[in-house]
Amino acid sequence: MPESSLPGGFVNAVVRVGDTVRRPVSARTKFVGDLLRLFEAGGWSGAPRYLGVDEKGREVLSYLDGHVAWEPRQPAAVSSDESLVAVARLVREFHDLTAGTPLAGDHDVVRHNDLSPKNTVYRLVSGSLRPAAFIDWDLAAPGARIHDIAHVCWQYLGLGPAVADVGDAARRMRLIADSYALSDRQRLVSTVLWWQDRCRRGIETGADAGDVAMVRLRDVGAAREVQRAYQWVSDHRRALERALH
Incomplete structure (x- = not known):
């Protein structure tokens, strides 16, 4: 074929x-x-x-049919509050399915480790696009629930300099945590920062070692972009954390 x-x-x-x-x-x-x-x-x-x-x-x-949100410009429904709620609930579903299984081992769950709109399939529900599935499970591994939720906050909210309203971003972080029913949310912002630092270091270390994919990412400015996002979250950490209490 x-x-x-x-x-x-x-x-x-x-x-x-x-x-x-x-x-x-x-x-x-x-x-x-x-x-x-x-x-x-x-x-x-x-x-x-x-x-x-x-x-x-x-x-x-x-093959999962639907709309994968890989382009920078997306329909408003992709980033709506309703879609954020649906993403958080989907994450909770697969976390709960893996909890206590041999695949999770001694950890809480199996985490996806790369949740983002680019790895999400959206389908029409009552006339609006809503998340229905996640793809690209290559990085899945045993871990803590909060790591996936922090990655969701970073990627689906676009936490970084492009955020126009810090207060609204904080509210939407709270919405994600509430929709998932996350218990240890006091560590959520610090875990976002952990992801961003880990991502930047991974790109730079991989590129220095000659990894072709990491070299390409570094060449298009991905490491610098992540560093700017890290600095933005650091600068607004107090406001983001306050909304989670």
């Missing part, structure tokens, strides 16, 4: 073949396959199905 490149991929080459997605295997393929099979067994529709490996040695996943 003919193959067509899927948009939005910056690190891996991902193609669509019929109703499937093909992508390179990695050291994470077995874990991700086990995780996606766990979701399927639990009847959770918020992730692709794992279908094995094809004749070219690529992992095969089911």
